[in-house]
Amino acid sequence: LSASTKREKAEPSFRPFTRKYLGSKRVLRDWIADSICARAGVPGSFVDGFFGTGAVSAAMASRGAARIIAVDTLRSNCVILRGFCARSSRIPRLMEELNALPGSGGYITESYAGTYFTEENCRRMDAVRERIAELRSLGAITVGEHDILLASFLLAADRVANTIGQYDAFLKHIGGAAMVDGRHLVDQRVQTPFVLRHLEPLGKAGVAGSDSIDVIEGDMLELAAGLPVEVAYYDPPYNGRQYCDNYHVLENFARWEKPPLFGATRKFDRTSLKSPFSRRSSVAQALSLLLERTRARHVFLSYSSEGILSADQILATLSLWGTPSASEMAYPVFGNGAGVSARRSVIEYLFHVEIEGAA
Numbered sequence: 476l477s478a479s480t481k482r483e484k485a486e487p488s489f490r491p492f493t494r495k496y497l498g499s500k501r502v503l504r505d506w507i508a509d510s511i512c513a514r515a516g517v518p519g520s521f522v523d524g525f526f527g528t529g530a531v532s533a534a535m536a537s538r539g540a541a542r543i544i545a546v547d548t549l550r551s552n553c554v555i556l557r558g559f560c561a562r563s564s565r566i567p568r569l570m571e572e573l574n575a576l577p578g579s580g581g582y583i584t585e586s587y588a589g590t591y592f593t594e595e596n597c598r599r600m601d602a603v604r605e606r607i608a609e610l611r612s613l614g615a616i617t618v619g620e621h622d623i624l625l626a627s628f629l630l631a632a633d634r635v636a637n638t639i640g641q642y643d644a645f646l647k648h649i650g651g652a653a654m655v656d657g658r659h660l661v662d663q664r665v666q667t668p669f670v671l672r673h674l675e676p677l678g679k680a681g682v683a684g685s686d687s688i689d690v691i692e693g694d695m696l697e698l699a700a701g702l703p704v705e706v707a708y709y710d711p712p713y714n715g716r717q718y719c720d721n722y723h724v725l726e727n728f729a730r731w732e733k734p735p736l737f738g739a740t741r742k743f744d745r746t747s748l749k750s751p752f753s754r755r756s757s758v759a760q761a762l763s764l765l766l767e768r769t770r771a772r773h774v775f776l777s778y779s780s781e782g783i784l785s786a787d788q789i790l791a792t793l794s795l796w797g798t799p800s801a802s803e804m805a806y807p808v809f810g811n812g813a814g815v816s817a818r819r820s821v822i823e824y825l826f827h828v829e830i831e832g833a834a
């Protein structure tokens with residue numbers, strides 16, 4: 476076995492939605508999927524309108540939802556979920572070839588070395604990302620193979636990133652000790668080599684029928700009117716932190732347009748990716764518009780007790796469409812970050828309304 480094959484074999488494969496993602500419903504996905512099925516039955520068609528990691532889409536697939544449409548504005552999320560739905564027998568050889576590439580300088584090294592990643596990992600990433608783009612532009616790999624390789628690339632990059640799981644900041648001290656006086660300064664994984672790993676097929680992760688997930692990159696506000704489904708599940712951002720800010724580095728890798736970057740946190744211009752759900756001034760109107768445009772008999776909405784909108788505001792909005800109800804789940808949150816972690820409990824709401832008069 477070559478050194479790179481040995482390294483891949485020693486590393487477990489990536490599993491869906493095991494990355495740190497703000498607002499991920501990984502832990503709550505069974506509660507959410509069971510609640511949906513209890514109230515609306517197993518849907519023949521289901522839209523996961525703000526799918527993020529795809530945790531809820533996967534849980535609904537495992538319960539037998541026939542047609543699943545997953546929508547998110549971030550290309551990085553779309554590529555990752557599509558990668559987990561694609562198949563190709565050529566992936567082991569392609570990954571071996573990519574993992575064996577010598578590092579090279581380039582856009583990633585110039586942009587992020589010594590901040591979000593070590594210079595060594597940036598050089599590996601530059602070589603691999605360029606080659607994935609080249610293979611696709613030559614037609615040497617299919618769209619599905621491209622999604623698998625790029626999904627693995629994004630998860631591998633996230634694994635060695637010098638962050639606390641989101642990219643609105645990076646940890647200082649990238650070359651220093653991981654812990655000093657009980658404070659978490661650098662994730663030890665930052666120093667481990669960037670390496671592509673296999674994606675564990677969704678089916679193996681206990682998800683049946685997952686090939687039927689139809690992933691759409693776009694704005695749910697614009698798409699809702701064109702997606703008639705039995706059940707719509709919405710998990711919009713609930714606070715003022717824009718996801719395009721939190722995941723700008725992965726988004727930049729996914730898009731690979733090499734834009735100029737600005738400021739200490741090295742962000743590109745994300746004006747077109749800002750969400751009205753993350754703005755206090757526009758969230759109420761955005762929710763009303765989304766409901767107005769939704770073509771589903773059942774609408775489920777996840778929201779946090781720490782969100783911009785209160786539960787009463789949401790119930791008032793939903794009551795324009797039917798008789799709403801809310802389930803609650805106390806959910807422990809760890810104040811993650813460089814420094815001391817404090818544990819607190821927030822309430823995760825799952826609202827439901829059956830739209831009167833819907834077909």
Ligand SMILES: C[S@@+](CC[C@H](N)C(=O)[O-])C[C@H]1O[C@@H](n2cnc3c(N)ncnc32)[C@H](O)[C@@H]1O
Binds near residue numbers: 530
């Ligand atoms: C709370 S997270 C969803 C988490 C997801 N349910 C999970 O389990 O991983 C909110 C998601 O909404 C996406 N988003 C924000 N505005 C959007 C919009 N207008 N249309 C579609 N997706 C949007 C963000 O990119 C983010 O992934």
